[in-house]
Structure formats: C-alpha cells, structure tokens
Amino acid sequence: MEEAAKWYGELVNYWEIIDPEYYFRYAMSLRSIEEYEESNKWMKKFHELNPNDSRGKAFLAKIDYVDDIEMLSNNTIELNNLDINSQYSDFGVAEFNSGIVFASARGEGMKYMWNNQPFLDLFIAQGTADGNYQNPKPLIENVNTKLHESSAAISQDETLMFFTRNNYFDDYIGRDSQGVNRLQLYRTTVDNAGNWSVAFPVHFNSREYSVAHPTITLDGRRLYFASDIPGGYGESDIYVVDILSDGSLGIPKNLGPSINTEGQESFPFINTNGDLFFASKGFPGLGGFDVFVSKGLDNKAKEGDLSNFAVKNMGKPINSPKDDFAYYENLTTRTGFLSSNRDGGKGSDDIYTFSVPECAQIVQGTVIDRKTKELVSGATVILYDRNGEEISFMNADEDSAFTFNVDCNEEYLVRGVKDGYIGDEQRIRTSTINEANEVVLELEQDEQEVTVGTDLAPVLDIPIIYFDYDKYNIRYDASVELQKVLAVLNQYPSMEIEIRSHTDSRGKAKYNKTLSNNRAQSTMQYLIDNGIAPERLTANGFGESRLVNDCFDGENCSEAEHQLNRRSEFIIVKM
Known part of the structure; x- marks a missing residue:
C-alpha cells in the first residue's frame, strides 16, 4: 500500500481538476499505512468536492473514528494463523463435516494474470482434536473448474452449498459487453456419500455484473450476497433474497443505504443470532476492508424491514490497517474465522481463527427522587445506543426497578422520565466480561411553570x-x-x-x-x-x-x- 499511496499522492497533487474519487482512494491508501491525519485531510477535500457522498458524511460524523475504533477494540481476542495457510491466497471459511471449506490459490492449474497466482479453487480440510485443521484437498468433482471458485456458504443440514465462480458453465466462458468475465453464484447439493451434484447458476446471475460471496441464514430461508447490480448504491452492495419453500430463489433486494455506501461492501455473513457481519471500504475504518456488524439485521429483514440498520466497526484485532474480510463465527462452539492480508501472514491472504468471547451483560437499577431519595413509581426508562437511537424502553416495576439486556463492549445512554419531573440520564460503557451495570436515576420534581416564550x-x-x-x-x-x-x-x-x-x-x-x-x-x-x-x-x-x-x-x-x-x-x- 506504500506504493499505492505514493502514486495516488503524485496523481492528486499533479492535476488541478480530477475526479473526487481519487481523493477518496488516496485517503484510503494513507489509512492502510496508518497515516491517519494526512488521510483525514484528503477525506475533507473529498467531501468538499462531493458533499452528497455518504462516505464523506460518515467521516465527518465520526472524525475521531480512530479513537472510536480503539474504544471498540477487544484485547481478549487472540488471532491464530491456521497451519494450513499457504504462500498463496487463502480465505473465506464455511464449516462442513467437522472441517472447513475454504478458497485457495495453491493449485497447480493455469495462473491468473492479475496476480500471477493459480486460479482459486475450493478446498476442504479435516478438523483435528486440538481444534486445528489438516490435509486440505480440492473439491474436484462438479465444483472446481479451470477458473475461480471461492466463498462457499453451506446450509445448517450440510446438504446445500452456494459458492462463487467465474461465469463458466458447461465449458462456456461468458463475458460482458466489455469482454470481462464476471463472477456468478452457483448452487450444488451433496449426498450422504459426500458426492457433489453438478453446480448450476442462480437465476439472477448476469454476464453484465458480478454476484458473489453468499451466506445462508440459520433457518435456510434467506441468502445474502454481494453484487454490483445496476441501480445499487456503490461499487458493490449487499443484497438479500428469499429461498422459497420449493428451493427456488425469489427477487433480490438491496439492503439500502444504512449498509451500502458509494464504495465497496462485500463478504456478508449472518450468524445464528441474525447479526450481519460484512466487509466495507465505505465506512470509517483503519484501512482497506474493515469488518463491521449490524446487530439483528436478519431478524428485521425477514419481516421485510430493510431500513435504519445500525452499523458498528468490530475494532481491533479483528480489523487492521490492511484488508480484513470474510468474517465467520459459530456461537455454539465459540469458534471464529477471519481472512486478512495483514502484516505477518504466510501468504497474500491468510485465514485466522479465534475464540469468540462469551459475554452477557445487563443494565439494571432503580428510579428515585433526587431530594427525598424515595422510590419513584410509574417512571419510564429508555435505553439509547451510542448514536442516540432508541433501542428499548420499559416502565419501572412496583419497586421502581428496571433491567435491560445489553451487548458487551458498547456504549449506552439510560434515561428516566415521568410527568411532573425533570428527567435524569446516565451514560454506560459495558466491558468485555459478564457483569451487571448498576444505575440509579434521580428524578427531580418540576416546580417551574412552562409558558409561551420559555426557553x-x-x-x-x-x-x-x-x-x-x-x-x-x-x-x-x-x-x-x-x-x-x-x-x-x-x-x-x-x-x-x-x-x-x-x-x-x-x-x-x-x-x-x-x-x-x-x-x-x-x-x-x-x-x-x-x-x-x-x-x-x-x-x-x-x-x-x-x-x-x-x-x-x-x-x-x-x-x-x-x-x-x-x-x-x-x-x-x-x-
């Protein structure tokens, strides 16, 4: 990225009039070498020239984003480079048959001209008793071809797999109107003997745009993926499509501007809680692709609500100044996987594993009168997230008590209100361990008269x-x-x-x-x-x-x- 920063720097300093997108790219390349102050200068320039772009707006809304990300970081997470990583590109894990399926360029076929590495294939590795993986072998029959295969998503019953492949089917290489061979989604099934069926393309593929990086929900009813379908918000957006009762796919829907920016959003993953994890270059991050999470997104999406999703950077060590993507977690085994080209790896992209922290927190407390210290009955207590959005509310019980379940390593605001009283509020910062956060809200009786002209x-x-x-x-x-x-x-x-x-x-x-x-x-x-x-x-x-x-x-x-x-x-x- 040092080389990219050098050339983008020369480009933006040489030309007086230039597409604002190059200012954004220069700012991103500076982030990747941790020159954040210089990056911020060019992001401001980008926003001045392109004030309606959501990436610039997000930057201005969180101009101290590096400090915010530091606060979101979790030092209890330790990333471990998998033994099966090669000197080539290895990324994108899906669990299968007590092992993992992943993409790798370690094959011996023809080389891809853009990086001089062999074309990607899907491999399967066996799990070991100590939690590692061994003996990676390619999925040859009906899956791998002479072009790219990557990013597998496997159903919970392990009978159905969607994956990414170049537009190549029945020995035919499809190209768009510019002669480019795009990415497409394919589906295959596996029988009890481990035999994969012939993979067929999904109906919304097109030779004119790419469709890639699938993930399947726990109930098997929805498929999320990334695409540059015309009419989207940016270079690559995240979409959801229903998997119908007969196994066919419905009409894809864009997740909207809460998730998608004018930049790249890709590599979605839905965990068993319905949380969406995805990689983005559009939201403020440490550099390259950062991993973000939108809690409970699928729970809203399955009801048809595709609006107002909250997005949070996953912090360090999940994110680094380089590309971090293809996040995957199993909340039953508390095992997680991440792909990254960060410094210190074995190849151009490596797979890392980690233990998903197990953490449950509550915010609990009582509502009292500020002067008398007596309990105040009938108060309403409201919980807000770190962006000031209301999450939940409840009426304090007969003992003037309240309790909220909250996430770990997060910021909240708790406010108590009641007619005839001046409200009270407290900010809470939850930790990364199991604990209860105690809050006492003190309401004061309002004895002042409110009239027209009052401030x-x-x-x-x-x-x-x-x-x-x-x-x-x-x-x-x-x-x-x-x-x-x-x-x-x-x-x-x-x-x-x-x-x-x-x-x-x-x-x-x-x-x-x-x-x-x-x-x-x-x-x-x-x-x-x-x-x-x-x-x-x-x-x-x-x-x-x-x-x-x-x-x-x-x-x-x-x-x-x-x-x-x-x-x-x-x-x-x-x-």
Whole structure:
C-alpha cells in the first residue's frame, strides 16, 4: 500500500481538476499505512468536492473514528494463523463435516494474470482434536473448474452449498459487453456419500455484473450476497433474497443505504443470532476492508424491514490497517474465522481463527427522587445506543426497578422520565466480561411553570445543542441531547417550538447567516425524522448577531469560548 499511496499522492497533487474519487482512494491508501491525519485531510477535500457522498458524511460524523475504533477494540481476542495457510491466497471459511471449506490459490492449474497466482479453487480440510485443521484437498468433482471458485456458504443440514465462480458453465466462458468475465453464484447439493451434484447458476446471475460471496441464514430461508447490480448504491452492495419453500430463489433486494455506501461492501455473513457481519471500504475504518456488524439485521429483514440498520466497526484485532474480510463465527462452539492480508501472514491472504468471547451483560437499577431519595413509581426508562437511537424502553416495576439486556463492549445512554419531573440520564460503557451495570436515576420534581416564550434549555434541563466549527451536521452528543427535546414534544403534544441557531463570529457575516440557517434546518429535520409533525416546528438562523459573550470579530478567544456561540435553542411558541 506504500506504493499505492505514493502514486495516488503524485496523481492528486499533479492535476488541478480530477475526479473526487481519487481523493477518496488516496485517503484510503494513507489509512492502510496508518497515516491517519494526512488521510483525514484528503477525506475533507473529498467531501468538499462531493458533499452528497455518504462516505464523506460518515467521516465527518465520526472524525475521531480512530479513537472510536480503539474504544471498540477487544484485547481478549487472540488471532491464530491456521497451519494450513499457504504462500498463496487463502480465505473465506464455511464449516462442513467437522472441517472447513475454504478458497485457495495453491493449485497447480493455469495462473491468473492479475496476480500471477493459480486460479482459486475450493478446498476442504479435516478438523483435528486440538481444534486445528489438516490435509486440505480440492473439491474436484462438479465444483472446481479451470477458473475461480471461492466463498462457499453451506446450509445448517450440510446438504446445500452456494459458492462463487467465474461465469463458466458447461465449458462456456461468458463475458460482458466489455469482454470481462464476471463472477456468478452457483448452487450444488451433496449426498450422504459426500458426492457433489453438478453446480448450476442462480437465476439472477448476469454476464453484465458480478454476484458473489453468499451466506445462508440459520433457518435456510434467506441468502445474502454481494453484487454490483445496476441501480445499487456503490461499487458493490449487499443484497438479500428469499429461498422459497420449493428451493427456488425469489427477487433480490438491496439492503439500502444504512449498509451500502458509494464504495465497496462485500463478504456478508449472518450468524445464528441474525447479526450481519460484512466487509466495507465505505465506512470509517483503519484501512482497506474493515469488518463491521449490524446487530439483528436478519431478524428485521425477514419481516421485510430493510431500513435504519445500525452499523458498528468490530475494532481491533479483528480489523487492521490492511484488508480484513470474510468474517465467520459459530456461537455454539465459540469458534471464529477471519481472512486478512495483514502484516505477518504466510501468504497474500491468510485465514485466522479465534475464540469468540462469551459475554452477557445487563443494565439494571432503580428510579428515585433526587431530594427525598424515595422510590419513584410509574417512571419510564429508555435505553439509547451510542448514536442516540432508541433501542428499548420499559416502565419501572412496583419497586421502581428496571433491567435491560445489553451487548458487551458498547456504549449506552439510560434515561428516566415521568410527568411532573425533570428527567435524569446516565451514560454506560459495558466491558468485555459478564457483569451487571448498576444505575440509579434521580428524578427531580418540576416546580417551574412552562409558558409561551420559555426557553426549554434551563427549565427542562435541555442543554444547548453545539456544532463543530463551519459544520451543520448533527454531532453524536447533539443527537443524544435532541432525544430530550423529542421526549418533551411527545410529552406535550400541542407544544410548538422555534429552533434558533447561532454561529460564532469567525467568517463573514453573510456566510454565518447561511450556516446558522442550515444548522436550524438540520436540527428541525432531525426532529421531523423522529416523528414530530413539521407544523409544530419553525427554524431560524441568526448567524453571529446574538453572541453570548464578547468574542466579536478580531477578539482573541479560545475555541471553547467560540463554541459557546455555536448553539441551537428551543423556544416555546405555543402550548
């Protein structure tokens, strides 16, 4: 990647006008050699030239992504390079018959011109008593051909396999209109004697695009895969298709923009909990492909809900500055597999194994009165994820107690609310071991009168919503605080508010006026997107005309002092 960074650097510095995509590629190549600050500079340039691209938006939303990934890392995981790895490319595991099926270029056939390695074939290796694997042998009959085979997905009963192959069937090599031989999905079955049937292509293959890297759900009812089908979001998207009762496949559906970016998303895997793991170059990561997870995605997808999936980077050591992909885990045996071309491997891609951490956590606590310390009955307790999205809620029981099951190594916000009280909240960071997280929420009786013209911030304990310099995107901390505004508006369904947004004095007054309008509109849109009727909201930007301190043009103020002026306020205009 050092060579790629060098050439992309020369390219973007030589040409004054160039496709913004090259800025993104340069930024990615810099990440792969851990030059994150320089990478961030070019990602900002990429976003300036291509402001609607979701990759740039995701970067700006988590500009401290390296620190975030460090926090998500799990030092209890130890990766072990498999003994069966070769000097060539080995990747993509599926468990089968107490062993594993994987792709490898260790064969002796003709070589692929792009990397001067033999074409990939599918191999099967036997499991050993000590948890290792041995004697890898190619799946010759009806599976492997003279072109590429890789990425097997095997059903739970081990009778059905989908896999990736070049467009090659019945001794015919298919090519697209540009003469390119694309990837396709094939299916085969195996009998009790271990004989594989002739592999047939699936019906939605096409010579004009690639379809690859399948995974089958636990119930055998859905198949996920990656493809660059025209009309998608990026270079490669993840799709799901139903496996019908007669074994035929339905119509593929794109998982949408929560999962797919303008870049590459690939190598999906669904575990037995319905969590989707996938590799992406579009979301902020350490470099190359990073592995991400979307918890419970398949549980929503099987109900037809393909919207608003939360995505989380898996952190180190699963991810590295190089390509990390083809994640696989067995939650029964707690065994996991990962493919990577990270430093220290045996070949160009290696398979690593690890023990999947077993961890269960709860958040539990009580709701009390802040002054009297007496239990408060009838309170509602809400659990939010690290992005401020509501996960669950419950009414505290007769003992004012509450309990939530939560994930390990994650951030949450717990909030308690009740009519007539000012709410309370606590942030929780769960660990990587089994434990309970104790929380005491202290509600304070609201003795202040709320009327038209009241500023919600001091009365209802809603802090000012801050923005980064020269930005109008909703920050993570802002989204958490805006949930409080939502709670108030839901509590008072006839209330209408005016959102007032302000900037600091830096920059030209006309530009700051526009920026503050954008911030007010952005704040209002967040509330609308979360269920508040538009007619209950108005938004106005005041630019730098209403500073809360003496940080006027030319004054020597600190960043913290300037940030006090970059704010949104919420004024009641109707009760």
